[in-house]
Structure formats: structure tokens, C-alpha cells
Amino acid sequence: MAKSGKSQFAILGMLGLLKKSSGYDLKKHMESSTQYFWKETFSSIYPVLEDLEKQKLIVKVESPTKNDRKRNVYTLTSKGKSVLEHWLIQPAESMQIRNELMLKLFFGTMVPINITIEHLEQQKKEFKKKLSTYQEIKHELSEIPSSESLYSLITLDHGIKQVMASLEWCDSAIKTLKSVKK
Amino acid sequence: MAKSGKSQFAILGMLGLLKKSSGYDLKKHMESSTQYFWKETFSSIYPVLEDLEKQKLIVKVESPTKNDRKRNVYTLTSKGKSVLEHWLIQPAESMQIRNELMLKLFFGTMVPINITIEHLEQQKKEFKKKLSTYQEIKHELSEIPSSESLYSLITLDHGIKQVMASLEWCDSAIKTLKSVKK
């Protein structure tokens, strides 16, 4: 029942940035910012929030505005802040990566070469779409410089460079496979 | 008890490449080939193998050589082959990515800028180490060209380009943060 994974820290961190938020808003914010390297679902957010409250890392501050909608709004406690900071200064653990596309390519000998080329063309399209999304966001972020957008830009740049590298790789892999085909 | 995730296909695929293998050897082979984009542990391999056998996708072919060690050696059945091929021709699903380093960077405003720079320097070292490992493997693979090494090389190249992009990104991020510090 007690969640003790990384989700905790993702939520703690978002709460640290937003100062004050409901589970619902937390999710919305992550969707428009961290979604390409970190996602949470409602089914993890609400239980984690409950758990963090039990641990006294966050507290409920019932919606302060007049228009009272039944929202549970939370803030970090000082204990929560220090737990978050402690986690932040630890070096990041590299997480297990499972890349299904790579797995399928690795098994490429077992299917006609055209299938593999198709997979790559398909991926190329998706990478291109991603890239333009990222570049759009980057453009928007660049217009309102702040210390927070600084870090958003840095993480976003990582996404952009990764995708660009993937695109180049797609092209060279397609080229290689086409030359083998002949 | 019945495993139905991607592990199944990873194991099926490896068995397809190796033609015949024990759980132990499967693991060893993955360690020296797919480990940087796909790993399995014994605790997933053995139950999956059992499950695949129940599904008649693989069959046991007791160690055929004289020196009989108690090994369970499996091969794909024709049903297994077609299930594998069916999976191979489907486009790869993009899997959820969780990058803890990005998450910490994203929350960068909440810690002293030097901490973040430290994280990046640390990562740079790890990326460099990875890169040289990959390049070594690439060198070895290039010496024995075969249709299997072709696909190994393609996936490996992806790893190399990803890491190179990450390295470049580290440098530019460090540079940005240092210039902000002043």
C-alpha cells in the first residue's frame, strides 16, 4: 500500500515547483511539461498523495478561493522539502531501458528486410512529429525566460538532441538495409 | 503466474536466433548483446520459458550431447515461430520512458546550481564509459560480418548515436549553467 518508488519524488518535486496543487492539476502540469521523460497516472497520483500526507511530507490546504470545488490541495511541509532536497542532491540512478524497436531490429534476420525498413520509416515519421512538437514548446519557453524555464529548456534540449540523433540513425540504418537488399 | 509481457517475445526472439538454448545461455547471450536496450533476469526467464512451453511455442530438447549436464534446452515450435514473426512485423510500441536525471534537472531551481552541474559532470563520465564500451563492441562485430552482426551493428549504432548526443547535450547544459552562475 505504501508507495516508495520514484513516483513519490516526481510528485514531491512538482509540488515543490507549483508550491500548491491538487492531484488533478499535478497531472495536468506534468502532461504539459515532463510528459516526455516522466508521466504519472491518476491511479498513482492519488494514492501517493495520500501516502505522502501520512508521512507528513505534504499537508492539505483546503481550497482557499471562494469558488469551492471539492479539491484536495496540498503543499510541501518543511520535512517534505528536506526529503525532496535530499533526493535531488543524490546522483540519479540510471533506470532500466527497454526499447522494443531495438529488440525487433535485433531480430531483423528473421523477417523480410522490407519489414524492417518499414518499421524504420514509420519511426522516422514519429520522430519527426516529436521533434516539431519539442521545437514548438522550446519556442514558447524561450519567450518567457525565468529560472524555471531555464531548467525546462535544458531538459527539453535533451529530448531534441535525442530525437535528432534517432532521426539521423534511422536514415543511416535505412540506407544500410537498402544497400544490403540489392 | 502466466507472463504475457514483452519478456516473452524477447525470449522467443533470442531462441529464434540461437535455434536452441537453455535459460542460462539465453541470459548469457543477452548480456553480451542486447543488454543495453533489453535485459532479463533468471527470475523472469525460467517462468516465461515454462509458460511458453505450456503454450506450445517452444519445446524441450534434452541436451543432445554426451556430456549430460542437467540443462533444459528449448527450441521454437512452428507455432512459436509464427507467433514470433507476427510480433516482429507489428510496429513497435513506444514504451514509457522514465528518466530520473531529467526529472532531477527539471527540478533544478530547488537546489544550488553547483549540484546540478555536478550531476551533469558525473553523467558525462558515465556516458563516456558507455561510449567506449559500445565502440569496442562495434569494432569486434565489424571484424566478423554476417547477417546477424548486421542487425547487431544497427542497434549498436543507435546506442552510440544516443550516447554521443547525450554527451554533447551535457556539455552545452554545463556551459549554460556555468554562464548563469556568474
Next chain:
DNA sequence: AAGATCATGTAAATCGTTACATGATTGT
């Protein structure tokens, strides 16, 4: 009044990792 979206949660299933447990065989 209807549909979208706000808002929160539970239950079950899925999936994977860590730790535990055991014993045979090979090389030195």
C-alpha cells in the same frame, strides 16, 4: 439538457525485481 471536463478514488491485474534456496560440475 447534453457533453466536456473537472475531480477523486478503488480494485484487480500485470509485471518485474530482490532475495532466497539448492546442488552439480569444472578448473586449479
Next chain:
DNA sequence: ACAATCATGTAACGATTTACATGATCTT
């Protein structure tokens, strides 16, 4: 004989996703 490594498995736990369930409020 001892260590390494070959070889297979189970149990418990940890963590996340999917499906389910409900109802209020806002917009048109």
C-alpha cells in the same frame, strides 16, 4: 578440496497500469 560458475527455480515484495466507479460543474 576449493572456488568459480553452471544451472534452475520459488517466494515475497514492490510498483505501475487498466479498468471500474462516481459525481460535480462548466460550457454551449
